[in-house]
Amino acid sequence: MATEKAFDKAALNYDSEFTDTAVGRLQRNRVWNYLRANFSSTEFPRVLELNCGTGEDAIWLSRHGFRVVATDLSSEMIQIAKQKALHSKQKIEFDVCSFENVGNKFAPGSFDLVLSDFGGLNCIDEKQIRLLAENLSVLLRPGGRFVAVVMSDDCTFEKLYFNRKGERHKATRRKDKNGTATVIENETFTTWYYNPDKFSALVNHVFTTRKTKAVGWLIPPSYLNPFFLRRPVLLRALNALENSIGNISAFARKADHFLIDLVRK
Numbered sequence: 001m002a003t004e005k006a007f008d009k010a011a012l013n014y015d016s017e018f019t020d021t022a023v024g025r026l027q028r029n030r031v032w033n034y035l036r037a038n039f040s041s042t043e044f045p046r047v048l049e050l051n052c053g054t055g056e057d058a059i060w061l062s063r064h065g066f067r068v069v070a071t072d073l074s075s076e077m078i079q080i081a082k083q084k085a086l087h088s089k090q091k092i093e094f095d096v097c098s099f100e101n102v103g104n105k106f107a108p109g110s111f112d113l114v115l116s117d118f119g120g121l122n123c124i125d126e127k128q129i130r131l132l133a134e135n136l137s138v139l140l141r142p143g144g145r146f147v148a149v150v151m152s153d154d155c156t157f158e159k160l161y162f163n164r165k166g167e168r169h170k171a172t173r174r175k176d177k178n179g180t181a182t183v184i185e186n187e188t189f190t191t192w193y194y195n196p197d198k199f200s201a202l203v204n205h206v207f208t209t210r211k212t213k214a215v216g217w218l219i220p221p222s223y224l225n226p227f228f229l230r231r232p233v234l235l236r237a238l239n240a241l242e243n244s245i246g247n248i249s250a251f252a253r254k255a256d257h258f259l260i261d262l263v264r265k
Contacts, residue, residue, distance in 0.1 A: 002189040003123050004073050009185035011054065011076035018118075019056050021225040022232070026239045027257065030215045030246075031117055031149055032060060034259055039145070041065030044112040048139065050099065051120025055081025055092070061115075062090040069106070071097040099124055103135030112144050119151040119257065122191050125179065129194075129202045137206035137264050146207060146262040149215055153193035156254045157220050195253045199260055207262035212249045216256030218242040 010017075018024040045067055052058050052070035054077055061068050062085070072078050075096045085092045097105055099121075114136050121129065136146055153174045162171035173180050179190035194202075196212040218238040220228060228235040245251075252258035 002187050006182075006184040006187035006189055007072075007074035008076040009187065011074055011080055014054050014077070014080075015056075018222050019054060021222060022235060023220055023222050023225040023228060026219045026235070027118075027216050027222070028056065030213075030219070030242070031057075031259060033243075034213065034261075035061075035115075035147070036064070038261070039113060041067075044145065046111045046113070048102075048106070048111040048114045048136075050102065050114065050116040051118075051123075052081055052094070053077050053118070053120075055084045055094075057115060057117050058092050058094075059085055059088050059090050062092050063088075066113075069093045069095065069111075071095045071102060071105075073098045099128060099132050102132070103138065106139050108138045109141045111139050112141055114140060114144070114146045116146075116148045116150075118149050121148055122151045122193060123189070125190075125192050126202055129199070130205075133203035133206050140264045142264060144264045145210075146203075146264070147259065148199070148262070149257050149259050150194050150199060151191075152253055152255055152258050153195050153198075154253055155216075155221065155256050157216070157218075157224075157256060161221075161224065196249070196258050196260055197253070199258075200262075203262060206265055208265055209260060210263050211259075211261040212252040213259050214242065214246045214248075214251040214255035214257075215259050216242075217246050217251045217254060219256070221256045 041064060047061055047066045047068045049058050049070040052072045058068045058070035070092055078094050078096050082094050159171045174193040179192045181188055182191040200209040218241050
């Protein structure tokens with residue numbers, strides 16, 4: 001309930017604080033570039049999006065010919081996403097739905113691709129990740145894919161930033177195995193962080209890992225956007241370097257997020 005309240009309250013400012021920021025756009029472009037290179041609307045026409053937020057990814061997918069069903073726990077996020085889709089003239093099905101209930105919403109084999117972008121899965125623990133993976137494996141056709149963008153438990157950029165500030169407890173906050181208390185809009189809920197190996201192990205009874213890559217290894221976390229707004233040349237250089245060598249899987253575990261591409265067994 002606290003998670004739902006937090007994102008309901010955050011919905012109004014989510015785009016201005018992440019989606020439309022320089023850092024947010026660069027990180028999302030990393031995801032879109034991967035989707036563009038690895039998925040076509042002819043081979044993977046039916047897409048289920050989890051934690052769709054304000055609909056930025058759903059609209060992009062729809063514009064590229066995919067048929068999208070976009071879900072989110074937050075009704076306020078869904079309302080904004082619907083308005084954006086209407087304004088962009090994209091036909092997208094939206095549904096207020098939690099991770100726990102998604103398995104009961106749709107018929108088996110309804111989708112070719114499932115996408116969960118930017119840390120939505122960090123709001124659930126290991127047991128819930130396993131259960132969600134089982135439900136998604138039923139919703140996907142054989143050979144269907146699950147692409148998740150998850151906040152890592154060992155972000156080099158974050159550790160350097162908080163250690164430099166002398167806030168060592170924040171520098172190590174992602175390593176807490178019991179989860180980390182997260183506050184958004186005065187609502188406190190628990191966040192769990194993962195690494196590619198751990199996440200793969202949690203879902204390997206129903207999915208095979210195809211690829212992992214960094215999303216925000218040298219592109220900084222979004223809360224540093226104000227700092228880099230004053231240093232656009234540096235931000236462009238970091239982005240170019242990440243795009244050049246950041247697809248090496250070893251860097252994924254040290255990034256702000258990692259993308260993991262999974263194939264239904």
